[in-house]
């Protein structure tokens with residue numbers, strides 16, 4: 436083999452990858468798991484964003500099969516993200532305490548990719564409108580102003596969301612969406628809309644193919660909500676009612692983020708079907 440041959444190690448940059456886990460404590464055993472699991476999540480967030488990047492054009496092109504394939508993959512990755520919480524729950528509060536002090540003010544609040552995912556799906560909290568009432572901050576404000584990460588979140592909040600793309604998909608199949616919804620200012624949070632719901636109810640009855648896309652979108656919405664629920668229960672069993680390292684009330688704040696769907700119209704129509 437020549438020096439230039441692509442190998443498992445060179446292609447996947449294994450040496451660099453395995454150099455990225457750098458515990459700060461004095462040999463506390465459980466810190467490695469904490470680092471590895473967070474890094475794994477960030478990689479899955481990266482992959483989900485990559486898939487969503489292909490999903491929106493597929494929806495807007497009216498490509499049902501590709502949209503279903505991409506949504507199915509996103510949902511499956513989300514299931515894995517939820518299941519991984521089981522691993523972290525093998526860490527007891529005392530084990531976490533052994534290195535928690537080293538985390539300083541670092542927090543999941545600073546996961547730019549998580550925020551980007553929320554924004555891509557449709558969340559719009561520019562400033563002062565966050566669910567984080569304890570700090571009154573917008574969703575990008577834990578990220579350094581002007582940093583590439585924050586700029587990505589802000590850019591996502593200023594372009595059409597996955598839900599906007601989904602509405603265009605339904606519309607392109609003849610399920611005419613209200614003009615004010617299609618032409619809305621996409622930088623503003625979407626409000627659930629009875630006119631849209633009326634169309635979606637009919638669509639489900641008469642267009643099962645589009646109905647499958649709607650169900651696959653619901654899967655993704657439920658997947659994110661499921662992750663939030665498992666995360667808050669994991670946090671509760673690990674730190675109880677202590678405040679978070681990011682400055683929030685901790686469990687109280689996280690509980691306030693539960694049961695907020697990203698595709699509210701898809702949930703609203705269930706009782707009419």
Ligand code: HEM
Pocket residue numbers: 472473476477523531541542543544546549666669670673674678679680681682683684685686688689692
């Ligand atoms: C022992 C493990 C963990 C604990 C105790 C914990 C605790 C917390 C707390 C208290 C918050 C609220 C913000 C704050 O004040 O810091 C938070 C937010 C967050 N955490 Fe965790 N977390 C843990 C593991 C994880 C993991 C593995 C991930 C995966 C990436 C994660 C992602 C996030 C995200 C994205 C947020 C922001 C949620 C939102 O604002 O809706 N956390 N976490």
